[in-house]
Amino acid sequence: xxxxxxxxxxxxxxxxxxxxxxxxxxxxxxxxxxxxxxxxxxxxxxxxxxxxxxxxxxxxxxxxxxxxxxxxxxxxxxxxxxxxxxxxxxxxxxxxxxxxxxxxxxxxxxxxxxxxxxxxxxxxxxxxxxxxxxxxxxxxxxxxxxxxxxxxxxxxxxxxxxxxxxxxxxxxxxxxxxxxxxxxxxxxxxxxxxxxxxxxxxxxxxxxxxxxxxxxxxxxxxxxxxxxxxxxxxxxxxx
Numbered sequence: 001x002x003x004x005x006x007x008x009x010x011x012x013x014x015x016x017x018x019x020x021x022x023x024x025x026x027x028x029x030x031x032x033x034x035x036x037x038x039x040x041x042x043x044x045x046x047x048x049x050x051x052x053x054x055x056x057x058x059x060x061x062x063x064x065x066x067x068x069x070x071x072x073x074x075x076x077x078x079x080x081x082x083x084x085x086x087x088x089x090x091x092x093x094x095x096x097x098x099x100x101x102x103x104x105x106x107x108x109x110x111x112x113x114x115x116x117x118x119x120x121x122x123x124x125x126x127x128x129x130x131x132x133x134x135x136x137x138x139x140x141x142x143x144x145x146x147x148x149x150x151x152x153x154x155x156x157x158x159x160x161x162x163x164x165x166x167x168x169x170x171x172x173x174x175x176x177x178x179x180x181x182x183x184x185x186x187x188x189x190x191x192x193x194x195x196x197x198x199x200x201x202x203x204x205x206x207x208x209x210x211x212x213x214x215x216x217x218x219x220x221x222x223x224x225x226x227x228x229x230x231x232x233x234x235x236x237x238x239x
Contacts, residue, residue: 010233014226021219025212032208039204050140055104060184063143070187071103071136075175082147082163086114086196093117096195099175103136107177108187109166113195141189
């Protein structure tokens with residue numbers, strides 16, 4: 001009786017483990033199809049002519065990764081220096097952001113470009129990244145999500161004007177605007193503001209294929225281990 005129970009336990013152990021791991025693999029496969037469809041839709045939107053930004057459309061989910069033409073003027077205040085990585089030749093430095101008032105009354109944070117540490121040191125007045133103008137000008141570009149705070153991302157150092165993530169409350173306070181005015185998105189204009197290029201990049205990771213392979217591989221290994229245990233149990237002398 002004990003022999004049969006041991007065999008049954010090994011079989012249940014093997015089938016249950018394989019089933020769970022396989023289901024996780026198929027779930028990642030479905031997520032992969034969904035993510036590839038999402039990225040294809042975004043690429044299609046980016047290939048379309050730029051739309052004129054409308055004050056009626058303030059929904060971040062509809063604006064993000066879209067190309068728009070906006071009328072805007074820079075707000076009074078220091079530009080924001082976000083610590084980050086440039087391209088291979090630039091190394092580490094700062095992505096330069098500045099708050100702009102849109103003609104619709106909303107406020108958007110524009111990403112102007114990138115400066116390496118050495119470039120910042122060589123600038124006469126690095127805190128003023130853009131000239132102040134009173135008139136609204138046309139800018140074409142695209143909206144990206146804000147940089148969110150992760151587990152290992154430090155707090156922003158507002159005293160030194162070194163930023164690591166987009167805190168809507170702090171940015172609104174920095175430019176002395178109401179939080180409700182601030183669009184929870186970054187605008188990346190095509191215009192060159194005199195900095196190294198900070199290209200428009202789709203910031204959506206797609207690692208589902210790797211996860212799918214991992215779960216299917218684990219299910220295969222689990223199945224082999226279960227078969228090995230089952231054969232070992234069968235060869236064991238019956239009590």
